[in-house]
Amino acid sequence: MTDKAIPPCQAACPIYTDVSGYVSAIAIGDIERAIRIIRQINPFPSVCGRICTRPCETACRRSQIDEPISIAALKRFAADQTRGLKLIKRPEHYYDERVAVIGSGPAGLTVAHDLALLGYRVTVFEEQNVLGGMLTQGIPDYRLPKDVVKEEVDFILSLEVEVKTGLSLGRDLSIEGLLKDYQAVFLAVGSQRSLLPKCNGVELSGVITAIEFLKQISRGHRPNLGEHVVIIGGGHTAVDAARTCLRLGSSEVTIIYRRTIDEMPAGRAEVDDAEKEGVNIRYLTAPVDFLGNGNVQKVRCIEMRLGELDESGRRRPVPVENSEFEIKADTVILAIGYIPEADALKDSGLILSKNGTIIVKDNTGTTNVKGVFAGGDVVSGPSSVIEAIAAGKRAADAIHRYLRNLPDKEVEEHLPLRSLDDNVVKLINKSNRQNMPTVPVEKRLDNFNEVEVGYNRNEALKEAQRCLLCGSGALVADNCAACLNCVRICPYGVPVPGREIAEIDISQCQVCGICASECPASAINLKLETREEGRAALQKVIDKARQEAPEVLIIGYYCRYKLPTSLLDDSGIYWLGKLCTGRLDIFQLIYPFELGADEVVVHMCKNEECHFRDGSRWLLTHIERAKKILDEIGMGADRLNIISEEDVSDFKKRFEVLGINPIRKREKVRG
DSSP: OTTTOBOHHHHHSTTOOOHHHHHHHHHTTOHHHHHHHHHTTOSOHHHHHHHOOOHHHHHOGGGGTSOOOOHHHHHHHHHHHTTTOOOOOOOSSOOSOEEEEEOOSHHHHHHHHHHHHHTOEEEEEESSSSSSTHHHHTSOTTTSOHHHHHHHHHHHHTTTOEEEESOOBTTTBOHHHHHHHOSEEEEOOOOOEEOOOSOBTTTSBTEEEHHHHHHHHHTTOOOOOOSEEEEEOOSHHHHHHHHHHHHTTOSEEEEEOSSOGGGOSSOHHHHHHHHHHTOEEEOSEEEEEEEEESEEEEEEEEEEEEEEEOTTSSEEEEEOTTOOEEEEOSEEEEOSOEEOOHHHHTTSOOOBOTTSOBOOSSTTOBOSSTTEEEOTHHHHSSOOHHHHHHHHHHHHHHHHHHHHTOOOOOOOOOOBOOOOOHHHHTTSOOOOOOOOOBOOGGGTTTSOOOSBOOOOHHHHHHHHTTOOOTTOOEEEOTTOOOOOHHHHHOTTOOOEEOSSSEEOOTTTOOOOOHHHHHOTTOOEEESSSOHHHHHHHHHHHHHHHHHHOOSSOEEEEEETTSOOHHHHHSSSOEEEEESOGGGOOHHHHHHHHHTTOSEEEEEOOOGGGOSSTTHHHHHHHHHHHHHHHHHHTTSOGGGEEEEOTTOHHHHHHHHHHHOSOHHHHHHHHHO
């Protein structure tokens, strides 16, 4: 299981994003590499960076130590920092088959994106004049600005995706008609018909649905809601509606939800923001009737208690006898659930559930009608953006296989690494999560400007450097001599004696690399920054230096977690970053001299600042050993030194005394 297991964050992501890969890239400042990793699988990084439900963060093993990595915020940072960067090449050839996509929400546009990259001609049909589905029509700008959505939609359209707006399935389009012109059809019409509570007074003026309300706001309308607004529901849409009402000037906005905050579908961070802004939330409360004379004036409510589990796995809310009360309301907004529009799928020949969702054969979105696929909310009911993207990706693959007459894709098992052992947890340094910068509450409520500002570079790197790099640790080869050196020196106590070789549980390894640097048989390697990659990187730096032919060739190693900025900018040193300088072995410290370096310097973290336990201590040990060897071979121990940012002028002066590397001097004489 351990060999096949992946980081829990990746296993929890519906599209299995390589979270560790892009977070580790951000940690060392390689933002372009980070966005390339993200965009390999996700066409909506800026959107997901803002409104994803973040199942990856729930699964993050960092929470066993302090708090989970702020993964979504890092995705947003990578996307925001690389806006306008052209990353994906168009296909070299195109297929003859054409695909129709009905609906331009995240599921539909993901299908268009993936199929366009495969070489298919895709046409997206959209009822509205603006693409994006609920991304542009149902989520307020203070959470997801429309220009952010437009940029990601435009990127998809740049892949030569055709768009036809103002056309609706069931009114202007039929599945039968589309199949005459297209070889496959993907239905992503969403679930935008609001469910209504079984209450008297639903017909009163002032009782409106959240979807229609938010659509009005997205079109620039600013309705007068009155002073007192009551929202029924506990999902993201309910919270979005409530916070929007405050921005429209309502003084008392109340959400009533029949369960507790623990069962509330809306994210805890959103709920906290809503309460900070002034939204009242009454838990364990349900509406009974809407009262008024033509216009709604009050909501009669009843208190609830939680009973036995229902089919959703949550405890069923049960009314408390004789607990009714009334809340004043000038407007009531309903946000209790959504189903597909019946007219869109009428006479389609598709098999539908009792709620009107399309029944598909498997998670690929294959329907009972040949050539017709479906995904997103029209299949699952209301879900998250990332789940819609996942449905679109599965369907795009299935459509490609259908059109190419390929066998179905085998279902992959994505097993997460197990939790960290308690004895490992207590040895990992704690590190505070970087809070997302936000606009102060007092500056939010008279506008729809984005509330979350996003990380700056320093904040993003600090947050990314909290990542434990789960699953990227040590691997033991068969040539292990069973010396048990790794067992003795591991700062986290992970290696154990095996039957023939040492065993290192990769689910517990913290990737410090000390065992690899100390292994006498070189039998330990790391999945992240392997020995071979390290040597190749060194050779690349040396080659660059030789081309530039400096008078003095200095190779410098630094810890990627503690970038010595002033040294990197203008020091005359050819720098090479390491995940931890504690993993520098004797070879890496001495080999640069063989390649012609005049001096090697290492920027060392202060012991209390070292990302990995005992990293600084082991660096000192390795340097002392290397110095002895340099003395023994006549090179001189003074050519290998630890350096701080204050040492720049001092070590440059030393070269007036030391001169160039004797090996390089001999080469010059021979030349």
